[in-house]
Each structure stands twice: as structure tokens, then as C-alpha cells.
Amino acid sequence: MxxxxxxxxxxxxxxxxxxxxxxxxxxxxxxxxxxxxxxxxxxxxxxxxxxxxxxxxxxxxxxxxxxxxxxxxxxxxxxxxxxxxxxxxxxxxxxxxxxxxxxxxxxxxxxxxxxxxxxxxxxxxxxxxxxxxxxxxxxxxxxxxxxxxxxxxxxxxxxxxxxxxxxxxxxxxxxxxxxxxxxxxxxxxxxxxxxxxxxxxxxxxxxxxxxxxxxxxxxxxxxxxxxxxxxxxxxxxxxxxxxxxxxxxxxxxxxxxxxxxxSQEENKKKWREEALQSKRQELHDAVRMHQGFIFKFVKQEDKFIHTLCDGDLLYQMDYTPEQIIGSELKDFLPEEAAKQKLQFYQKAWEGEEHIIYEGEINSIHYLATLRPVRKGGQVVEVIGSCIDITKRKS
Structure with a gap:
């Protein structure tokens, strides 16, 4: 030793x-x-x-x-x-x-x-x-x-x-x-x-x-x-x-x-710019991958509020991002359709994975998927995507 x-x-x-x-x-x-x-x-x-x-x-x-x-x-x-x-x-x-x-x-x-x-x-x-x-x-x-x-x-x-x-x-x-x-x-x-x-x-x-x-x-x-x-x-x-x-x-x-x-203000500005660029890139990649449109929502005061929505299919359905972002389902969909989709939104927010449902808007049939996003074990937002399946229905 x-x-x-x-x-x-x-x-x-x-x-x-x-x-x-x-x-x-x-x-x-x-x-x-x-x-x-x-x-x-x-x-x-x-x-x-x-x-x-x-x-x-x-x-x-x-x-x-x-x-x-x-x-x-x-x-x-x-x-x-x-x-x-x-x-x-x-x-x-x-x-x-x-x-x-x-x-x-x-x-x-x-x-x-x-x-x-x-x-x-x-x-x-x-x-x-x-x-x-x-x-x-x-x-x-x-x-x-x-x-x-x-x-x-x-x-x-x-x-x-x-x-x-x-x-x-x-x-x-x-x-x-x-x-x-x-x-x-x-x-x-x-x-x-x-x-x-x-x-x-x-x-x-x-x-x-x-x-x-x-x-x-x-x-x-x-x-x-x-x-x-x-x-x-x-x-x-x-x-x-x-x-x-x-x-x-x-x-x-x-x-x-x-x-x-x-300065803190300059620093915070750079972080905001980075967050915006990140969201844009995320949207671009997701839309390109899904060849439809993508959306996100969060739950605020028992309401599901859309925070992101864009893609070619959205415009084909005669909607614009401005109509969706900041809105609930009932703000842009017929009452019955909004109620049906609300059930799927709730399940995703409760953490259920691989939620899939179909729908029709302005004669366009679509397939939607919802995926909860967790942070620290809690669901903080849900990402959804839609693809056009009209040809399958013909």
C-alpha cells in the first residue's frame, strides 16, 4: 500500500x-x-x-x-x-x-x-x-x-x-x-x-x-x-x-x-426570435411530412384553444390559419361536428395515444391523428395532423 x-x-x-x-x-x-x-x-x-x-x-x-x-x-x-x-x-x-x-x-x-x-x-x-x-x-x-x-x-x-x-x-x-x-x-x-x-x-x-x-x-x-x-x-x-x-x-x-x-431585453428578444424560428421550422417539417395540414391546441380554462394551424389542405377546405389560431372548435365548425371532435380532443389531452378519426369539410374527406406532448410527465399540448383521403372515398 x-x-x-x-x-x-x-x-x-x-x-x-x-x-x-x-x-x-x-x-x-x-x-x-x-x-x-x-x-x-x-x-x-x-x-x-x-x-x-x-x-x-x-x-x-x-x-x-x-x-x-x-x-x-x-x-x-x-x-x-x-x-x-x-x-x-x-x-x-x-x-x-x-x-x-x-x-x-x-x-x-x-x-x-x-x-x-x-x-x-x-x-x-x-x-x-x-x-x-x-x-x-x-x-x-x-x-x-x-x-x-x-x-x-x-x-x-x-x-x-x-x-x-x-x-x-x-x-x-x-x-x-x-x-x-x-x-x-x-x-x-x-x-x-x-x-x-x-x-x-x-x-x-x-x-x-x-x-x-x-x-x-x-x-x-x-x-x-x-x-x-x-x-x-x-x-x-x-x-x-x-x-x-x-x-x-x-x-x-x-x-x-x-x-x-x-441586456435582459436584448437576450429575451433573441429567445423570442429563436422560438419563432423553431416553430416555423417545426411547422415546415411537419407539413412536408404529412402532406396535409398540421395543428396544435392547448387547454385553457376548460377550453381547447388552437395555437398553430397551417398547410395546403387547410386552404383547400376554405379556411385560413387566422380563422383557426386562437379559436375553439365551435368557433369555426358546425355545432354537431364540433361536439364530435371535442371527444377526441379530450381523450388526447388526458394522455391517450394514437387517436385517429375521420371527417369531412367542404366535400373533402380527411383522416386526422392526435398526439399528446408531455413535459415533466404532464400533457402540455396536443399536435394534430390531417391528410386528404377523398380519393379513397370515391
Whole structure:
């Protein structure tokens, strides 16, 4: 047994490990929405030791398991203490090592620590890297079970592995972190800038939050805001600090985005433009796919209100989008026809999948399908599409 291994065991026994905390900020509002817990070793003779100097040997010897459990329990307890002290709830991010991810009792340990500390699982985020996911099927099962508990999962250091896109496709990640090696030169190197822009755009399409790590300059912050990166962390805001300093500097840290970034109004304008462009592209793709028309509706005050409607078939039926959007069925259909379709709308809103029905408008026979769209387990809107089946009826 090496001296370092002996000292690590001693450090764990004597409580020489410390957690430092680095904030994650909403790059639109400038508010702290999360924090990453990072371990340090307070050695009695050598002072503060970086994890780079001891985590590899801890991983190799298996000491990373008790150390990792200590980190998880301490981070969860700290987050719960902050909440009980009256601070706004935030998500605590903890890095999982490869040995931890593959330990047999990981799910039970996470659930037990959450119960012991009283922290709601929605306020815990576990970060894993691509290099840890070589046994895809096994890791996918673990991730799914962690999600069932209610824990958030983040893909760390995105873009540095060889199978990034595959993992995004298969795994239910809540967020992904752009590796700092791309952020570092995003304002100077056109290739890095393009990679960062592409990752952000792809994350938006997949409905995954994207976090830029390693933000160190005003220029990097503005670049990320202009390209609609959701969140960020880095030394521009704060280095990892002890819990007392983290709490003491919250107001100062939350002022940085406002002082050094683009204005909130400009930022919100860019998000609105992005949302509009996304809706247009979504409509274009859907209409092209269905060769008919597509529509969406939501339920507001017990009324089904259409929020989107367009496509060639709609005009063939002598309707325009302006007549449909913002209206209920009864506003543009005969009373009996509206009542019949209302039943299908209700079933879709209640979560029933693959609803199909036929109808006729102005001598055009159509086949309609409805599909509920969920967010956080709840139906938030329904997408419908119609195709012309008049020739089949002839």
C-alpha cells in the first residue's frame, strides 16, 4: 500500500476532505440556479490539495467509493441546510466517478442519502462523462433508474468523446455541459465558435438544457448569450469556494451577468426570435411530412384553444390559419361536428395515444391523428395532423 493510499484512508477517517462550491447561472436572468460540489483535501502539512492529485489513486484503489459517498451525503446535506436557512432552492450537482457508476448499490445509496438528508431528488443532479459509458446497456439502465428516483442527470464534458451524438440519442439527459476546451477559444477560433454554436442549437432541438463551463471573460459570456446558451459557470462568476463564501457572495455573483453581459431585453428578444424560428421550422417539417395540414391546441380554462394551424389542405377546405389560431372548435365548425371532435380532443389531452378519426369539410374527406406532448410527465399540448383521403372515398 502506497503512502498516498494510507494518507487518503487517514484523511477520510479524520475528516480532512472539504467541499467547495461553484455556482451555475441562468445566462438570461443572471440568477444562480445551481451549484457544483467539488472536493478538496485539507492536508495537515501540505495544505489544500487539488483532486487532480488524489482522485486517480482513489479511483484505482477503490477508495473513491467511500469518498464518493461522503461527497454525495455532504453535498445533499449542505443543499438541504441552505434551503432550511431560507435561501432559494437550487440544484446541487455532484460528479460520479466511473467506479461509482458501476458499483452494485448505487441506486440504493443515492435513495438512502436523499432520505437521510431530507433533500428532494429534484434538487440533486448527477454528472457523468462519456468515457464512463462504455457498457451502454448497463449504464442506460442505471441512468433510467436514477431518473425514476427523480434525480437529474447531466452529460459532462460534451464533445470530448467519440460517441457524443449516440449518447444524446439514447440517454434521457436533462442537461449537457459544453467542455471548457471549446468555450476557452470560442471568441477567437472560428472552429471552436462553430462547435459551440452547433452544440447549443442541437441541445435546443433535443429539449436539453445546455451549460457552458469554463467561462472566464466578458467576451465569452456575450458570445454564449448571443447564441442562446441556457446556463454557464466559470471563474468570471466565481471560482469554487467554501460554503460560507458561496453564501456571502451570492448577490455579487448574481450582478455579474447584468453588468458584463448583454441586456435582459436584448437576450429575451433573441429567445423570442429563436422560438419563432423553431416553430416555423417545426411547422415546415411537419407539413412536408404529412402532406396535409398540421395543428396544435392547448387547454385553457376548460377550453381547447388552437395555437398553430397551417398547410395546403387547410386552404383547400376554405379556411385560413387566422380563422383557426386562437379559436375553439365551435368557433369555426358546425355545432354537431364540433361536439364530435371535442371527444377526441379530450381523450388526447388526458394522455391517450394514437387517436385517429375521420371527417369531412367542404366535400373533402380527411383522416386526422392526435398526439399528446408531455413535459415533466404532464400533457402540455396536443399536435394534430390531417391528410386528404377523398380519393379513397370515391
Amino acid at each position: 502506497s503512502n498516498l493510499e494510507k494518507n487518503l484512508k487517514k484523511a477520510l477517517k479524520l475528516g480532512e476532505f472539504r467541499l467547495f462550491y461553484q455556482p451555475k447561472l441562468d445566462l438570461t436572468l443572471g440568477k444562480i440556479i445551481g451549484v457544483e460540489a467539488l472536493i478538496r483535501w485539507q492536508h495537515e502539512e501540505k495544505g489544500l490539495i487539488s483532486p487532480l492529485d488524489f482522485i486517480p489513486i482513489a479511483e484505482k484503489t477503490g477508495l473513491i467509493l467511500p469518498i464518493g459517498e461522503w461527497v454525495l451525503r455532504t453535498a445533499c446535506k449542505q443543499n438541504k441546510d441552505w434551503q432550511e436557512a431560507g435561501f432559494p432552492p437550487m440544484v446541487m450537482a455532484v460528479n460520479l466517478s466511473a467506479r461509482q457508476l458501476y458499483q452494485a448499490n448505487l441506486i440504493e445509496m443515492v435513495a438512502r442519502i436523499l432520505k437521510e438528508t431530507g433533500l428532494s431528488p429534484q434538487y440533486l443532479e448527477l454528472e457523468i462523462t462519456e468515457s464512463m459509458m462504455m457498457e451502454v446497456e448497463y449504464v442506460l439502465e442505471i441512468v433510467k433508474k436514477l431518473k425514476q428516483i427523480g434525480v437529474q442527470i447531466s452529460l459532462d464534458d460534451f464533445g470530448t468523446g467519440y460517441s457524443s451524438l449516440y449518447y444524446l440519442k439514447e440517454f434521457p439527459f436533462d442537461s449537457m455541459k459544453i467542455d471548457k476546451c471549446f468555450v476557452r477559444n470560442c471568441t477567437e477560433d472560428i472552429k471552436d465558435a462553430t462547435i459551440v454554436k452547433t452544440i447549443i442549437a442541437m441541445a435546443h432541438e433535443l429539449d436539453i438544457d445546455v451549460i457552458a463551463e469554463g467561462i472566464e471573460s466578458k467576451g465569452q459570456l456575450i458570445f454564449l448569450q448571443q447564441n442562446l446558451c441556457n446556463k454557464g459557470q466559470g471563474y468570471l462568476f466565481s471560482k469554487p469556494v467554501p460554503s460560507e463564501e458561496f453564501i456571502r457572495t451570492i448577490n455579487e455573483v448574481e450582478s455579474i451577468v447584468k453588468r458584463k453581459g448583454i
